[in-house]
Amino acid sequence: MSASTSSLLELRQVTKQFGETTVLHPTDLQVERGEVVCVIGPSGSGKSTLLRCVNFIAPPTTGTIVFDGEEYRPPKDHRWIPALGIPEEQRLTRLRTQVGMVFQQFNVFPHLTVRENVALGLRKTCGLGKKAADARAVEELGKVGMAEKAAAYPEQLSGGQKQRVAIARALALEPKLMLFDEATSALDPELVGGVLQIMRDLAAGGMTMMVVTHEMRFAMDVADRVIFMDRGGIVEQGTPEQFKSPQHERTRAFLKSINHG
Amino acid sequence: MTTTVFAALDFGPVWEMRSELLSGIGTMALVSVVSFAIAIVGGLVLAGMRQSRSLPISWAGFVLIQVLRGIALYVLLLWLFFGLAAQGGFQFEPIPAGIFALALLNSAYLAEIFRAGYEAVPPGQKEAALACGLPKRTWFGKIHLPQVTQITLPAMGNVFVDIIKDTSILSAIGVAELLRESQRWAQFYELPFEFYTAAAAIYIAIVTLVTFGWRRLERRFSRHLHTAPRVRRSRGLLFGIGGRPSTTTAS
Ligand SMILES: Nc1ncnc2c1ncn2[C@@H]1O[C@H](COP(=O)(O)OP(=O)(O)O)[C@@H](O)[C@H]1O
Numbered sequence: 170m171s172a173s174t175s176s177l178l179e180l181r182q183v184t185k186q187f188g189e190t191t192v193l194h195p196t197d198l199q200v201e202r203g204e205v206v207c208v209i210g211p212s213g214s215g216k217s218t219l220l221r222c223v224n225f226i227a228p229p230t231t232g233t234i235v236f237d238g239e240e241y242r243p244p245k246d247h248r249w250i251p252a253l254g255i256p257e258e259q260r261l262t263r264l265r266t267q268v269g270m271v272f273q274q275f276n277v278f279p280h281l282t283v284r285e286n287v288a289l290g291l292r293k294t295c296g297l298g299k300k301a302a303d304a305r306a307v308e309e310l311g312k313v314g315m316a317e318k319a320a321a322y323p324e325q326l327s328g329g330q331k332q333r334v335a336i337a338r339a340l341a342l343e344p345k346l347m348l349f350d351e352a353t354s355a356l357d358p359e360l361v362g363g364v365l366q367i368m369r370d371l372a373a374g375g376m377t378m379m380v381v382t383h384e385m386r387f388a389m390d391v392a393d394r395v396i397f398m399d400r401g402g403i404v405e406q407g408t409p410e411q412f413k414s415p416q417h418e419r420t421r422a423f424l425k426s427i428n429h430g
Numbered sequence: 431m432t433t434t435v436f437a438a439l440d441f442g443p444v445w446e447m448r449s450e451l452l453s454g455i456g457t458m459a460l461v462s463v464v465s466f467a468i469a470i471v472g473g474l475v476l477a478g479m480r481q482s483r484s485l486p487i488s489w490a491g492f493v494l495i496q497v498l499r500g501i502a503l504y505v506l507l508l509w510l511f512f513g514l515a516a517q518g519g520f521q522f523e524p525i526p527a528g529i530f531a532l533a534l535l536n537s538a539y540l541a542e543i544f545r546a547g548y549e550a551v552p553p554g555q556k557e558a559a560l561a562c563g564l565p566k567r568t569w570f571g572k573i574h575l576p577q578v579t580q581i582t583l584p585a586m587g588n589v590f591v592d593i594i595k596d597t598s599i600l601s602a603i604g605v606a607e608l609l610r611e612s613q614r615w616a617q618f619y620e621l622p623f624e625f626y627t628a629a630a631a632i633y634i635a636i637v638t639l640v641t642f643g644w645r646r647l648e649r650r651f652s653r654h655l656h657t658a659p660r661v662r663r664s665r666g667l668l669f670g671i672g673g674r675p676s677t678t679t680a681s
């Protein structure tokens with residue numbers, strides 16, 4: 170609890186393996202409070218995996234994550250006595266509520282109304298009653314311009330509207346860190362701008378964010394720092410200004426490929 | 431010509447025996463509903479075994495499902511009812527034997543249906559639920575189970591209909607269900623055409639009723655796929671015939 174607590178997030182030698190394959194090689198990373206970090210890189214380079222580690226959805230295989238001063242190390246696997254894993258699971262659940270995540274495929278809950286999508290997390294994690302949670306949900310939906318659709322089911326919404334609901338659902342829990350994993354990649358072109366605008370506003374409001382994106386204009390405008398990943402590791406990072414003349418050949422090749430894509 | 435053929439038909443005795451046939455229907459209903467209920471529990475257990483992280487349990491589930499899927503109902507019935515008794519083992523009563531056989535075989539089918547449904551829910555749903563800070567049990571109860579139910583209901587309805595029709599095979603061990611009753615009175619009156627026609631008509635009617643009832647249940651679980659749920663639901667049973675939920679929007 171000393172100097173390192175000033176960073177909101179710190180990864181130390183974090184790795185992720187699935188069985189035999191290493192998807193994330195030992196990675197160090199610090200994210201300061203209020204910082205917006207954009208993560209770019211080719212498909213399959215481990216960007217989503219990195220976010221999933223940070224969000225504790227897929228906790229790292231080895232290494233340490235310090236989030237808001239709380240240190241997390243992967244525990245032993247309790248395959249023989251699963252009950253031993255329960256305190257660990259509860260801890261992960263608590264950590265996850267402090268990190269919001271928005272997905273490429275929206276992942277709204279199709280069988281719940283827009284309001285219920287947002288209210289469910291409020292009831293289960295903030296201990297709000299049904300009435301209070303519903304009211305808070307509608308309020309959060311209002312912030313992304315979706316209050317009128319509170320009673321609709323996701324089926325009736327456009328992709329952009331679904332993504333707004335997903336953003337409201339994450340923001341309702343007042344996370345300290347927001348993660349966006351290609352939040353606009355599945356949207357029709359005319360719907361991208363609206364969602365990006367919400368993200369810009371969020372950044373301007375001081376939210377700490379990690380954003381995986383292929384929207385280089387957005388990254389250049391909004392990011393305090395850009396990270397380039399390739400083959401399961403961070404290759405290069407720097408300010409958007411520095412990324413105008415990248416150091417590494419792989420970065421140059423990637424930027425070239427998406428500019429001409 | 432046709433008139434003379436039909437003039438020879440005599441449905442009077444069928445009508446006279448209506449209370450016997452009705453009691454056959456009662457037995458059929460009892461056996462189907464109880465077997466189906468037990469099969470659902472059995473199916474959940476078998477599907478759970480297949481999903482188990484423990485290798486021996488998962489294999490045991492696989493073997494059980496394969497074995498049960500390989501046995502014909504007729505064979506299992508005769509084996510349980512006559513085979514076991516002949517070995518000085520256990521003498522089943524006809525109805526419990528029938529229920530046991532139907533439940534056992536169909537639990538294997540349901541297990542496969544449940545497993546497929548379990549895997550058909552997009553993995554992103556779990557990630558999103560966990561990312562919202564929902565505990566695992568809330569994810570399972572509020573997010574996963576409702577979607578699995580919605581996905582599996584149509585296939586479950588097919589199994590239920592199969593069970594209803596397969597109760598007729600129980601006549602082989604003397605269960606007094608609809609077919610057995612029809613058989614008895616067909617022989618007694620020597621009017622096989624009339625009695626078996628009546629039996630067939632009753633099977634068709636019951637299966638049709640169950641199908642429509644089941645469809646209403648499916649609707650309830652796929653409310654979210656209807657663009658105008660209230661209008662459709664208020665129309666009742668018959669008007670819902672053509673109204674399958676549309677799922678045209680890709681997501
Ligand atoms: N659950 C998983 N099991 C096995 N391999 C995985 C899993 N998730 C991701 N991977 C692999 O990890 C690599 C990185 O994936 P990902 O983090 O999704 O990349 P990106 O988001 O940059 O496209 C890919 O090669 C992918 O196949």
Ligand SMILES: [Mg+2]
Binds near residue numbers: 216217218350
């Ligand atoms: Mg990805």
